[in-house]
Amino acid sequence: MGGQKALDRAFGEGGRILELKLQPDNPFAHPITGDVVATNKLLVKVVTRRKKRILGQEAGPSIAPATTDGSSVDKGKGKEVEAGTQSAGTYTTEILGIIPKTIRFRSMADFQYQPDESDYVVQMRRAMDRLDIDAVQSFDFKPLEEPYGEPRPSQTPAPTDPDSMDVDIDPSPDGETTSAPKSRLNLLPPPLFSRQSIAQHYNLKQNPMSVIHSSVDPITGEETQRYIHKHRLKGSMAPAAISWESETVPTEPPKHILDAKGEAKPHLLAKLQELFRQRPAWSRIALANQFPALEGRELNNMKVHIALVSYTFNDGAWRDTLVRLGYDPRKDPQARFYQRVYFRNAANEEARRKSIVERRPGRENSTEAEPPAGDRESHIFDGRTLRTGAASFQLCDITDSLLVPLINDERSVRKEPDIADGWYTSHEFALIKAVVRRKHFNLLQGKVISDKDCADLFVPGGLTASNSAARNGMPHVGKKFPRKAKGNRRPVAPERLMAAELEIALRKERETTGSREMQRAGDSEAEDSAAMDEDED
Incomplete structure (x- = not known):
């Protein structure tokens, strides 16, 4: 281990390792490394008094068994000790000091390789240990000669002494001779x-x-066994899924879901049923926001709850939304409010890094507590607040003043739903998505834009320019292209902008007028019902 100096250096001068060299004179032998660690231990000296023995007995064997009368024979000296005269012994302890550091040799020994001592590079290494300046000055690398391998000399193993620890190990299996050549590259380990x-x-x-x-196997009849997940064995717990072309919708869960109904918690199932009675279609994030954190985690871990009350579409305008069993949104024009708009922002690296760091375990700010109340509205888009998570919103969850008239405009409703645009006309649904896209991706850049900034989308040809800008990497791509995004926006004539702003104002006025008429109709119905009650009285 290097003697007392190496120990003093490891303990007293802040050393961190100490090498145990099993072959100190061999520079090619790798040592075993010990780590210097801080400890809080005490060095205790323990002294015990010798036990009393009966003298005068002849020496016996070094190890003797116990006698039949209950006495025993002492090891080594062969003195018999009577069971009744043996004392319990007295122990004395003394604390000599504390042990602040300890060296632990817990690492495995490294692989060892001993090069040929006759090699000129090895001889140079030995000369450097001896500080032989003449050998160092006269050293020169010899040119390599092909072939780089030479045959090994045949060696007959010498008989070994069975009592010796030095055993010749044959590297070839089963004692066969090997034809692998010996390397001439003079490589050091x-x-x-x-x-x-x-x-x-x-x-x-x-x-x-x-x-x-x-x-x-149905053909060979051979039985095989393998490990399989319990959920896979009894079927997936995902809701039933259908395609847009399906003529009917599921009215009840699949059989394996019904079989697992006993695992569901009644209070969660009842709350889900009530939510789907109030609203027949939910996005996953909107539905999760209706539950506290603990119940939401239970819904995520036990997927049988959602599968018992809903199904999904694989494609179409209601793709990836949870729809109430038995409800067909393709037959109800009011289902247009449950259509979904979503966008991708692959270049938003800052938000992605932040979300990854926040999900990383072991962080101080990562708690299992209930999220703040603001996160409960992450499915709502108001055009002014940047929500966390993906840009996915149902139309009924959009409260922006410019988008609400577009969504509620009954003049843009189709007679039959379309697989891409649902109940809306292609132009109207594209206009809704364009406005949401522009406002959302400006929020990602920290800017809140007004309704006038979206007026160019209402101009004929404005949607085409917006879609072209979105494909070419426009404001929503990230902070790298703000100038390019601004420069590529098509200039619009002032008179067209004024016409677009007028159309926006008219849409808002119609929305306000419609709301007032609905309110007056509701008030008149209430007055009529009150009058009927008075007549009956």
């Missing part, structure tokens, strides 16, 4: 072969959710 100093405990444990599943 590296200072370290393996970087893994401590063995890793694998501790393989089978997944507790995996069970052994047996299956029989």
Whole structure:
């Protein structure tokens, strides 16, 4: 270990490692490294008094068994000790000091390779240890000669002494001779072969959710067994899914979902049923925001709850929305409010990095507490607040003053739904998406735009220019292209902008007028019902 100086240096001068060299004179032998660690231990000296023995007995064997009368024979000296005269012994302890540091040798020994001592490079290495200046000055690399390998000399292993620890190991299996040539590259071993100093405990444990599943080949009749997940064995817990071309919608869950109904919690199932009675279609994030954090986690872990009350579309205008069992949005024009608009922003690296860091375990700000109340409205788009998560909103959750008249405009409703635009005309739905896109991606840049900034979208040809800008990397792409985005926006004539602003104002006025008429109609119905009650009285 280098003697007392190396120990003093490791303990007193802030050393962190100490090398244990099993072959100190061999520079090619890799040592075992010990780590200097801080400890809080005490060095205790323990002294015990010798036990009393009966003298005068002859020496016996070094180790003797116990006698039949209950006495025993002392080890080594062969003196018999009577069971009744043996004392319990007296122990004395004394604390000599504290142990603030300890060297732990827990690493494995590295692989060892001994090069040929007759090699001129090895001889140069030895000369450097001896500080032989003449050998260093006269050293010169010899040119390599092909071939780079030479045959190994045949060696007959000498008989070994069975009592000796030096055993010749034949590297070839089953004692066969090897024809591998000997290298002539004069390569020295590296200072370290393996970087893994401590063995890793694998501790393989089978997944507790995996069970052994047996299956029989219908052709050969051979039975095979394999591990399979419990949920896969009994079927997926995802809601039933249909395509747009399906003529009917599911009215009840699949059989394997009904079989797992006993696992569902009644209070969660009742709350889900009530929510779907109030609103027949939900986005996943909107539905999750209706539950506290603990119940939302239970819904996510036990997916059977949602599968018992809803189904999904694989494609179409209501794709990836949760729809109440038995309700067909393709037959109800009011289902247009449950259509979804969503966007991708792959270049928003800052938001993505932030979300990854916040989800990273072990952080101080990562708690299991209930999220703030603001996160409960992450599914709502008002045009002024940047929501966390993906840009996915249902039309009924959009409260922006410019978008609400567009969404409620009954003149843009189709007679039959379309797979891409739902109940809206292609122009109207594209206009809604364009306004949401512009406002949302400006919020990502920290800007809140007014309704006038979207007036160019209402101009004939404005949607085409907006879609072209979106494909070419416009304001929503990120902070890298703000000038390019501003410069590529098509200039619009002032008279067209005025006409577009007038159209926006008219749409808002119609929306306000319609709301007032509905309110007056409701008030008149209430007055009529009150008058009827008075007549009956």
